[in-house]
Amino acid sequence: MRVAQLTDAALHWREDGPQEGPAVVFANSLGTDLRLWDAVVERLPRHLRLIRYDMRGHGLSSCPPGPYSIDTLAGDALALLDHAGVETCVFVGLSIGGMIGQALAVRAPERISALVLSNTAAKMGEPQMWQDRIATIEADGIAALTDMILERWFAPGFLQTEAHLPWRHMLERTPQAGYVACCQAIAGADLSATSQSLTQPVLGIAGSEDGASPPALVEATLELIADARFTLIEDTGHLPCVEAPDAYAGALTDFLKELGHV
Numbered sequence: 556m557r558v559a560q561l562t563d564a565a566l567h568w569r570e571d572g573p574q575e576g577p578a579v580v581f582a583n584s585l586g587t588d589l590r591l592w593d594a595v596v597e598r599l600p601r602h603l604r605l606i607r608y609d610m611r612g613h614g615l616s617s618c619p620p621g622p623y624s625i626d627t628l629a630g631d632a633l634a635l636l637d638h639a640g641v642e643t644c645v646f647v648g649l650s651i652g653g654m655i656g657q658a659l660a661v662r663a664p665e666r667i668s669a670l671v672l673s674n675t676a677a678k679m680g681e682p683q684m685w686q687d688r689i690a691t692i693e694a695d696g697i698a699a700l701t702d703m704i705l706e707r708w709f710a711p712g713f714l715q716t717e718a719h720l721p722w723r724h725m726l727e728r729t730p731q732a733g734y735v736a737c738c739q740a741i742a743g744a745d746l747s748a749t750s751q752s753l754t755q756p757v758l759g760i761a762g763s764e765d766g767a768s769p770p771a772l773v774e775a776t777l778e779l780i781a782d783a784r785f786t787l788i789e790d791t792g793h794l795p796c797v798e799a800p801d802a803y804a805g806a807l808t809d810f811l812k813e814l815g816h817v
Contacts, residue, residue, distance in 0.1 A: 556615070559608075559638040566635055567615035568608035571596055576604040577816045578644035582632060582652030583607075584674070584794065585737050586697075586704065586726040588614025591649065594800035599808060603816070606644075608635055610652070612733020621736025625651075625744040628737075629658035636666055645816055647671040647807065650768065650793065651741055654679070661749045669814050670753070671807060672783075673760040674768045674793050676776045677746040685742035689735050697734060698727050707766035709792040722797065750779050757783035758810045760803070762791035784810075 559566045569589055579599070581592045589607035596605050609616040611623065611631055632655055636644065646667050648656035653675025660667040691699055701723060709719055759777040761770040770787055777783040786806045791798040 558615075559635050561631060561634045561638075564611040564619050564631060565617040566608050566611065566631060568606060568635060568639070570607075570639065571605045572601060572603050574604060574640075576602045577811075578604045578606060578641045579811070579816070580632070580636070580641065580644045580646050581605070581607045582646070582648040582655050583610060583613065584650035584652055585741070586613075586729050586734060587722070587794070588725065588729075590614075590725070591794065592796060595796045595804045595807065598800055598804035600811075603811075604641075606635075606639060606641065608632075610655070610737070612730055612736050618730045618733040618736075621732060622739035622743075623736040624740050625654050625658050625746070626662075628655045628740060629662055632656075632659050633663055633666065642666070643668045645669045645671065645811065645814065647673065648675065649673040649796065650675050650679070651737055654741065654744055654746060657746050657750045657753070660753055660755055664755065667755055669756040669758075669810070669816075671758045671760065671810065672773070672776065674762060674765055674773065674795065676768055676772045677750045677779060678744065679741050679768060679772075682742040685738045689738050692731060692735055692738075697729060697731060701727055707792065708794050710762070710764040710790050710798060712790065713792070713798050722794070747776075747779060750776065753780045756810075756814060758806070759783055759785045760795065760806060761785070761787050762793060762795040762798070763787055763789045764791060765793045767793040
């Protein structure tokens, strides 16, 4: 187990593959932790240096008082790159992780050679929606919203199997303060003006049944970015890396090959 002690947070992180390999860094979504990427990582080429971490307020990372901002979370990611000695990487972010990736690539473009924006957007929902979610959680806990969230996360077929249960438990065990603080970060973020300045190669990934960031929302963000490409993974929801890891890893590997990263 590894922990990177940053200025005001401690991030739990993990790496697989050789330290000298080309780096790929993964950022998790709201209500998950670095295990989100387990099935994808095991399907990627072995010579890559694959780094995953729990964003602050999630998993085994510390939970400093909120509210957070996307800029704060991007600063965490940049500090982790410094801690791990990563000069440049392909950054893969899902949902809020994709918002972190957008902000990081603008803030430190020399450190991010390419981006994978998965099930994300420059702006996700309206502030009032997030405030309503926060109010419900503060009154009744995350479990009060579990069913609604899982319906957005997963396609109906997957949700009817026992395979979804670990993700239900992961969501409900997310520190409430960290979840709320990250909701506040999303509520306060509109990256449209800055993301349109991105010049790195970008791959967008969406799930056809995603109720949190529908394909049209992902595509609208990609349209802001010159030469961004789009991949749709059928019969998956907000977490296609969980529901269809073969398809997800295949799309990511193809992108890395095009970049000369594989």
